[in-house]
Amino acid sequence: MSADTYDTDCLVIGAGAVGLACAAALARAGRDVLVVEATRGIGNGISSRNSEVIHAGIYYPTASLRRDVCVRGRRLLYAYLESRGVAHRKCGKLIVATSAAEEPQIEALYRRALENDVENMSLITGAQARALEPNLNAVSAAVSPETGIVDSHAYMLALQGEIEDAGGVLAFNAPVEGGYVSAAGYVIRIGGEAPLEIRCRVLVNAAGLDAIRIARAIEGIPAEHIPTLTLAKGSYFGCTGKPAFTRLIYPAPVEGGLGVHLTLDLGGRMRFGPDVEWLDHNDPARVDYSVDPKRAESFYAAIRRYWPALTDDALTPDYSGCRPKLSARGESAADFRIDGAEIHGIAGLVNLFGIESPGLTSSLAIAELVAKRV
Incomplete structure (x- = not known):
């Protein structure tokens, strides 16, 4: 040398x-x-x-590499975190239908989770969901107890x-x-x-x-x-006030992402995101990671579908990330x-x-x- x-x-x-x-x-x-x-x-x-979520493996096509490494990785990760004393919590999450029109999508996710060998999944009614999370608006929900959060x-x-x-x-x-x-x-x-x-x-x-x-x-x-690389930015907003939920809350997925969901950090602080902003270039060096406060308008509308009590001016710009996608907007993931x-x-x-x-x-x-x- x-x-x-x-x-x-x-x-x-x-x-x-x-x-x-x-x-x-x-x-x-x-x-x-x-x-x-x-x-x-x-x-x-x-x-x-990212959101520091430990994903169960629900969303991904059953015969995909993404599903394989997520389910296997999640099991390995929980064991590794335990063995190394890394802070984490298996808090669980609800994937909610806020209208009857969304229920088939949530039911399909539940069936896919079973096909993906995700443990302990269940479908519950809106009343059962509200018993778990009183501030929630839902007509039904899929429950994922294996989802968690980690100090990444x-x-x-x-x-x-x-x-x-x-x-x-x-x-x-x-x-x-x-x-x-x-x-x-x-x-x-x-x-x-x-x-x-x-x-x-x-x-x-x-x-x-x-x-x-x-x-x-x-x-x-x-x-x-x-x-070919396609970039999709995702912004997050923090939320003032006491945590209104004890579990992660996810809506029905949207194109390019899982919808504006509620996540918690290990201190219990609520944050929302990410949304999906398809960028008009594919240069990582040009990504602007600042969060546009105007994007809060769409966040309020999306969040209030499952948390109607969200107050005005409760959201504050937090941080953003960028996804290295291999599919363009409108294409299958x-x-x-x-x-x-x-x-x-x-x-x-x-x-x-x-x-x-x-x-x-x-x-x-x-x-x-x-x-x-x-």
């Missing part, structure tokens, strides 16, 4: 929940692991801009600790600028204040919003196996992609494309699959 090169067995690009889980799985297997992250710390991308940063810190305990290394402020497939593996160029080349035998591209850009910047990865050699024909390379929700929930199951592929 010289001052401007570094050799490692496994290089993981991206220190979000998925990248860290992949690195931990490889380190656990005795591999030499380096994680490079463009920002100054862990979890500063998609992983810092504490989870990622636990993964970081596991990587480092196993001898793995994390490098921050280390943006990937490009690279190429070599006879011995991969050579990846790192920019920033201390540019260098990293030579590795295994490359895991878990860069979230930047995964597609990075794949295109690595010579030797066939362009036909790199999808694309599945997750975990592209190994069986897709692109290059040994030792795994590209993770389109890992949006439920990526946090699925992270340990995704890591299992990545470790098997390499």
Whole structure:
């Protein structure tokens, strides 16, 4: 090794929940692991801009990768959080029909949940739903006791600790600028204040919003196996006053997302979102993460369908995130992609494309699959 090169067995690009889980799985297997992250710390991308919900696996097509890794990942995640003492709570959620017209959609979600092997699901009447949550307006609801919430940063810190305990290394402020497939593996160029080349035998591209850009910047990865990115922003609003619910409340889903739902943090604070704002570009560097206060108007209308008592001026702009979608507006939602050699024909390379929700929930199951592929 010289001052401007570094050799490692496994290089993981991206220190979000998925990248860290992949690195931990490889380190656990005795591999030499380096994680490079463009920002100054862990979890500063998609992983810092989600609702911190542990999803049960209800919404996704039964024969999809998304369903597989969500259900498996959720079970693994609860066990991991318990073993590591990471704060979380299995609070459950209600998916509500606020009119008779929505009931078939909720019933269909319930049936899909059963097909997806989601445990302990039930359908209840509006009266039963109000007995659980007195402030709720619903004509019926599906109950998901397996849904929960987690301190996502504490989870990622636990993964970081596991990587480092196993001898793995994390490098921050280390943006990937490009690279190429070599006879011995991969050579990846790192920019920033201390540019260098990293030579590795295994490359895991878990860069979230930047995964597609990075794949295109690595010579030797066939362009036909790199999808097109579509960006959809989602804004969240906080809510003043005491919490009105003890469970998460989800409406019937909408195109591109699960509707403006109510989530709770571990302190009980209510927040609402995300909505879906399809962006007119596909450049992650151009995403404006500020929350437009005017979007509250649509939030009030959506929330009052299931919480009519929401008062005027109760919502305050909170934060926003961005989804790395592989399907455009109006198209059927694309599945997750975990592209190994069986897709692109290059040994030792795994590209993770389109890992949006439920990526946090699925992270340990995704890591299992990545470790098997390499």
